[in-house]
Ligand SMILES: NC(=O)c1ccc[n+]([C@@H]2O[C@H](COP(=O)([O-])OP(=O)(O)OC[C@H]3O[C@@H](n4cnc5c(N)ncnc54)[C@H](O)[C@@H]3O)[C@@H](O)[C@H]2O)c1
């Protein structure tokens with residue numbers, strides 16, 4: 001195994017110590033280049049010392065990671081805490097030329113990493129998983145600082161992120177090929193699966209850890225190397241994960257992280273057009289997904305696109321209202337409504353509509369919004385101004401067309417600039433914007449329906465098809481409706497469909513490809529068939 005052995009605690013301690021000078025040197029550089037800060041759209045009044053909040057200070061790094069090392073750059077962009085608007089640090093604003101170095105590192109590393117055995121890769125993934133869970137508190141603190149979600153939810157995200165490492169450690173040795181009887185009777189054929197090569201991993205801000213590990217764990221299990229480009233709102237969790245990958249013994253160059261803000265379009269184009277990259281795996285909006293697909297066509301890259309949703313949440317009359325509300329709250333308000341699988345449209349049968357709206361309003365009234373690091377806070381801020389503006393516009397539109405706000409309905413400026421009161425709207429009408437657009441915020445718009453036929457038609461009347469939910473005790477209805485829903489995922493009597501063991505992905509404009517499950521690793525492999533001529537007697 002050579003370089004792939006488990007790092008002893010002693011080696012880890014050495015790595016921790018040696019991390020010090022390079023971070024200090026980097027920080028000096030960052031301070032020197034402060035006047036060069038680019039793209040400072042927000043003007044922060046204060047700064048947060050993130051390291052003082054961590055037990056492993058080395059995990060907070062204001063550097064890209066290329067070939068296992070901190071990669072300094074003269075230009076930086078600032079990163080802010082959406083709860084307090086305080087600056088939490090700066091990050092290298094890399095140019096496409098600098099990103100080229102990451103691609104070169106991943107490409108060099110691929111030539112040896114592809115030859116490791118699946119068992120070696122499984123061991124590395126488990127080592128990485130253990131370190132991530134040992135760092136759960138620190139990683140969660142960074143997630144809360146850069147994304148805003150409450151600390152307990154952030155800890156849950158770390159565990160969810162680690163579950164993909166565990167899952168794909170198990171899948172690595174199970175990437176079986178086939179034995180085939182070809183049409184020429186004396187021939188025999190087999191297939192083998194091989195890693196596709198260097199992969200570009202482009203991820204959003206709403207799950208700064210899990211969207212990365214869901215892709216990268218599968219890529220590593222398959223024997224690929226990666227260049228990760230996290231969102232510029234949430235880069236530090238990605239960088240810390242790459243640091244832990246190095247400590248876990250994952251060879252240099254296998255996991256690279258590039259950060260950029262001013263050069264986003266150019267870096268995106270570079271990742272899509274560079275011939276050394278064989279696959280782009282993207283999670284984000286449908287519009288950016290379309291652009292990346294168009295850009296990738298010249299080099300015919302394999303693509304996985306996990307795009308936006310507009311989940312229907314359908315409550316049939318035989319569902320106990322308390323169960324329906326509990327599932328709706330989990331589905332709708334997780335991450336303050338900022339997940340791609342959040343219920344966006346709540347359809348409730350007319351016979352239990354009033355009771356449902358009343359209990360939902362009572363439950364939502366009990367939420368406590370605030371800084372996710374504070375005790376008792378159940379819901380954090382939205383990520384930025386654009387997000388708050390969209391939520392506000394959706395509420396105004398729903399009200400203009402007859403919707404009634406039962407709780408919330410406005411910004412919570414008294415808590416912070418990016419906070420919006422969790423909102424319940426009843427008498428939502430099919431013509432409102434929420435019906436067609438993903439809100440990505442804490443607005444529960446409740447629609448009334450009378451028949452199964454009507455609600456299935458309404459649920460399917462959108463361009464996207466990621467997650468959907470239905471609540472009923474009638475098993476025949478479960479199959480009838482689930483099979484008609486034009487969605488990649490259907491949750492039955494639950495508000496959560498996400499699990500490392502089940503295929504995650506969409507249809508229609510929600511994209512294609514599946515993550516997690518036994519299918520996730522396939523996205524990072526190619527199938528080769530090997531035919532042996534005239535080796536057997538005809539069958
Ligand atoms: N299907 C899923 O699994 C899933 C998961 C999470 C989020 N989402 C979707 O993501 C969206 C929310 O995130 P967002 O609006 O910030 O997404 P976004 O598409 O704007 O950004 C996602 C990522 O793409 C990058 N990006 C943006 N423009 C780029 C370009 N021209 N070239 C290369 N990279 C570029 C961003 O920096 C970020 O890293 C929602 O629609 C949500 O539903 C989907």
Ligand SMILES: O=CCCC(=O)O
Nearest residue numbers: 206338339340341498
């Ligand atoms: O935001 C999209 C991903 C959500 C999840 O994996 O549960």
